[in-house]
Amino acid sequence: MNTRKILFASALLVVSIGVFGQKDGGTANSYFIDKKVTPATPVKNQAATGTCWCFSATSLIESQCMIKSGTELDLSEMFTVRNIYLEKAHNYVLRQGHAQFGDGGLGHDEIRAVATYGAMPEIVYSGLLPGQKMHNHQVMFSLLQKYLDSIIKHPPLSDNWMEGYKKILDDHLGVPPSEFDYGGKHYTPKSFAKELLNINPYDYAYITSFTHHPYNSSFILEVPDNFSNQAYYNLPLNEMISLVKEAIDKGYPVLWDADVSNKGFMQGKGFALNLDDKVKYGPDEIIPDMNEMPYNPEIRQRLFENLTTQDDHLMHITGIEKTKSGKTFFIVKNSWGLVGPYNGYINVSEAYFAINTISLVIPKVALSKSLQVKL
Numbered sequence: 001m002n003t004r005k006i007l008f009a010s011a012l013l014v015v016s017i018g019v020f021g022q023k024d025g026g027t028a029n030s031y032f033i034d035k036k037v038t039p040a041t042p043v044k045n046q047a048a049t050g051t052c053w054c055f056s057a058t059s060l061i062e063s064q065c066m067i068k069s070g071t072e073l074d075l076s077e078m079f080t081v082r083n084i085y086l087e088k089a090h091n092y093v094l095r096q097g098h099a100q101f102g103d104g105g106l107g108h109d110e111i112r113a114v115a116t117y118g119a120m121p122e123i124v125y126s127g128l129l130p131g132q133k134m135h136n137h138q139v140m141f142s143l144l145q146k147y148l149d150s151i152i153k154h155p156p157l158s159d160n161w162m163e164g165y166k167k168i169l170d171d172h173l174g175v176p177p178s179e180f181d182y183g184g185k186h187y188t189p190k191s192f193a194k195e196l197l198n199i200n201p202y203d204y205a206y207i208t209s210f211t212h213h214p215y216n217s218s219f220i221l222e223v224p225d226n227f228s229n230q231a232y233y234n235l236p237l238n239e240m241i242s243l244v245k246e247a248i249d250k251g252y253p254v255l256w257d258a259d260v261s262n263k264g265f266m267q268g269k270g271f272a273l274n275l276d277d278k279v280k281y282g283p284d285e286i287i288p289d290m291n292e293m294p295y296n297p298e299i300r301q302r303l304f305e306n307l308t309t310q311d312d313h314l315m316h317i318t319g320i321e322k323t324k325s326g327k328t329f330f331i332v333k334n335s336w337g338l339v340g341p342y343n344g345y346i347n348v349s350e351a352y353f354a355i356n357t358i359s360l361v362i363p364k365v366a367l368s369k370s371l372q373v374k375l
Helices: 027-031 052-069 077-094 107-117 138-152 161-173 189-197 237-250 297-305 350-356 369-374
Strands: 032-037 180-182 185-187 204-208 217-220 231-234 254-258 313-323 328-333 345-349 357-363
Touching (some): 032 237, 032 328, 052 107, 107 189, 107 204, 107 357, 237 254, 237 313, 237 328, 254 350
Parallel strands (some): 204 231
Antiparallel strands (some): 254 313
16 A cells, blocks of 8 residues: 555356445435445444455455455454564665665465464454554554664664564553464464465465556566565456456456555545546536546556656455446445445446556456466
8 A cells, every 4th residue: 555545056166245244325326326246244443454456365365365265354454464564674674774674565465464463353463452442553564664763773783673563562462362263263374364365375475567568468567566576477458358247248357456545545435446536526516427538558658757656545446337328347445434325335447456556366267277377
């Protein structure tokens, strides 16, 4: 996230929104018809943190558990956040401060962290101290940054420099248990993840679409929050869009990394449209069926390279629907709490998606056999 923003019959089951209660809200529902959705757990609130990457990817993993086994889990985001903070500190120190250090990240960080460190339920470790109701990492982040900057100024570092860093995390997030009981069984984070999640990073495709690298090849995505230097597979724009539609149609969720800083992203209205930032629209003009700005790879690339389109926010695409006139919208689960007419969901037009997408994480099983071979 950019600092600008803070039981089912089979794996292919596609169900109506009403069954899972994903969306609810007023007259705005009358805009959309012909819905297909994948299972999803309840909306959460990342609050005053830049950890959308973890909330969205955790939501994706929870959905896959529902699809695979019918098990609905509420996983701890903050267990992963803490582990990634430890990785970032090590990276920052070795690079002597010349590296991205922040609370942001990308979806692959959650996938890799669960595979590496394991996972645990929210009820076991919430990352909230006694009396706290909402996450707020602003003070913690400032202290972590100051600590690292102070120690790298005076090499050689002590062998136990990480202990002071961990103490800050402990003071603000609490200490995660090394073992815990859940559902009548005893687990470690790794045994819990292995038995209930079975996450393999190679079971996911990491996708993007930009013209400054060859299509049908991989490159390290050049955004600040890609601190772990993950390579993403570069597809032509129309293929990337079709890939998401096909995944949802097959019953698989998608992780979406996008820019949401423009006026077209309207959580309060419940939809996102590719609007002209230079035009002042009347309140009655902005409706899902309105005409939007055009999109193509060239426009998309220009906006990315002039830093208009940035890596702002990650969310979870849970479905697809159309307006009465036939426009396609993606149903997106956000992590800002139960806001807007759809209680935390937002409908994103195909045009908005095309222009503002930075990257995607998709279960490989959702891909065509030919693309799986390429990857």
